[in-house]
Amino acid sequence: MRRSRAFIPTSKEVPNDATLPSHIFLSRAGFISQVGAGLYNYMPLAKKVIKKIEHIINEEMQNAGAQEVELSFVTPADLWAESARIEKFGKELLRFRDRKENLFVLGPTHEEMMVNLVRNRVNSYKNLPLNLYQIKTKFRDEARPRFGLMRGREFIMKDGYSFHSSYKDLDREFDAMEAAYKKILTRLGLDFRVVEADSGAIGGSGSKELMVLADSGEDTIAVCSKCEYGANIEAAKRSKRGTIPEAPEAEFNKFLTPDTKTIDDLAQFFKVDPYYTVKCVAKRVIYEDVSEIVLFFVRGCDNLQEAKAINATEALDIVDVTEEELAEIGLVPGFIGPLDQDKAKHVIDSDLKNAANMICGANEKEYHFVGVDLGVISEVAYFADIAEVNEGDICPHCDGTLSFTKGIEVGHIFKLGTVYSEPLKAEFLDENGKAQPFIMGTYGMGVSRLVAAVIEQHHDENGCKWTKATAPYMVNIMVSNVKDEAQVALGEELYAKLQDANVEVMLDDRKERFGFKMKDAELIGFPYTVIIGKELAGGNVEIYERMSTQKTEVPADAVYEKLMEMM
């Protein structure tokens, strides 16, 4: 491509709403343009990058034995009613009616559609397993789209669905997909981590997220310093503490504790480590038809992890409650404890099971219990893992310590089981001629989000740094002065030669100054820019490597070989 003919509207101006590097540079470098909230046009450069990512995904999916399909974007709302997700998904589902007044939704994900495609067409265990996928535009009417391609309403996703006759086979496929996804991200040149995740609204058991590591990531992940363990903070586990602070010694007693409503106050009042205090987090737990106040107890040094709390209560959602609401049902904010707690349902963090020498609220204003042994309620109370891990906690798999890092979720794989096949009555006949619902897995990967993720991980203050696998053009030939015939001639020659070698190459033949074209090349982020300029008089040109920002001088007649070698 000749730069003079290319549609690449670059700009020095930053869009006023862009804060993330990927958003800023993809806009400035002429990859994307916004048309509405969370809606973007892909211009030629972005389209090329997307195709490259799709190509790699396709190759790895073929290798893994998955077959590509493409399902209708507009999907009948009936299907969504069958799985009951039309309510669950809520306003994120964009609904509309056709001229015959039939209700449709724009597909935000395609579990129902894929199950519908397969049911009644695959009837026998002999035809399983089956793995079908598509790469397609999705639409989610996000309450608040932001961060450019990172969180758009319309986005491109690879979504795959596998069908099995046994859980064992699902496990095998799940592992195969994890391996394939790792391969894809490795080929794309990304630094990533596979982490354990919360299954969220989609349901199912096993769930892993593929996180591209970047400071701007929206997810916090806990990673082990020694082993491979990594988990989304919503799902992260830990071992029991290794070093436990010295326990306060006290007989069980009720103690007057005026004005000590916070853990800090309490720990200071008794001069104990917050480890030995019990924190109460009161929440309103929402179910389909009803809601109620539930008390969550964790150690004073811990915090409640809401995703875990939702799982522990099987709730749809959890919201804050006010002190007034608590007072209404006879609870005393600041002095709520788990002993003799009959005012509200409660969940106690499993780390508190049989914990001794504890201090907790006495459910009476200005009083706390000291010397509490929670062993007395270990048989009757409901214990669950509801505490959020902290940095420095011990890894659940080894003796390493956990630290936090930020990640961009670019892939999520689930073991769905029969969550969709059952309500949608998608069944096959097993070896005994008995009808069984398909056992399913689902595997998503955000293609447009990957475009942004590459830049989040690879950029500097001057612009994009595409990896070799994702670059829209591998080589940019910059003719410094287009009035210099020798420079132009060499540029054209190299341009033709590289094209013949099937290298994707851009020839910057514009009548612009050196600085302008150089800034432009850095902004766009070609992995290699050949600078044909002043040094040509001495027989040399330069190769500018974007990733390292190193310039290397090479003889003009060797530049082709040198480039081929570098790539």
Next chain:
RNA sequence: CGGGGUGUAGCUCAGUAUGGUUAGAGUACUUGGUUUGGGACCAAGGGGCCGAAGGUUCGAGUCCUUUCACCCCGACCA
């Protein structure tokens, strides 16, 4: 969905408190010239329904009402 903000040239934004020539700047674009190793300089140009609708007024970018869009913080987020 709650709270806040902004809509004026392709883009970034002045101008709006106090209504009054022909609505501005920078940048981008066109033409000519000078320049040619880090987004150059000079000159001349083109480009606007001041988000939309209604109203007040002799007169509205500016005041009032309605509406739409976009953005920010939060909630939400397979």
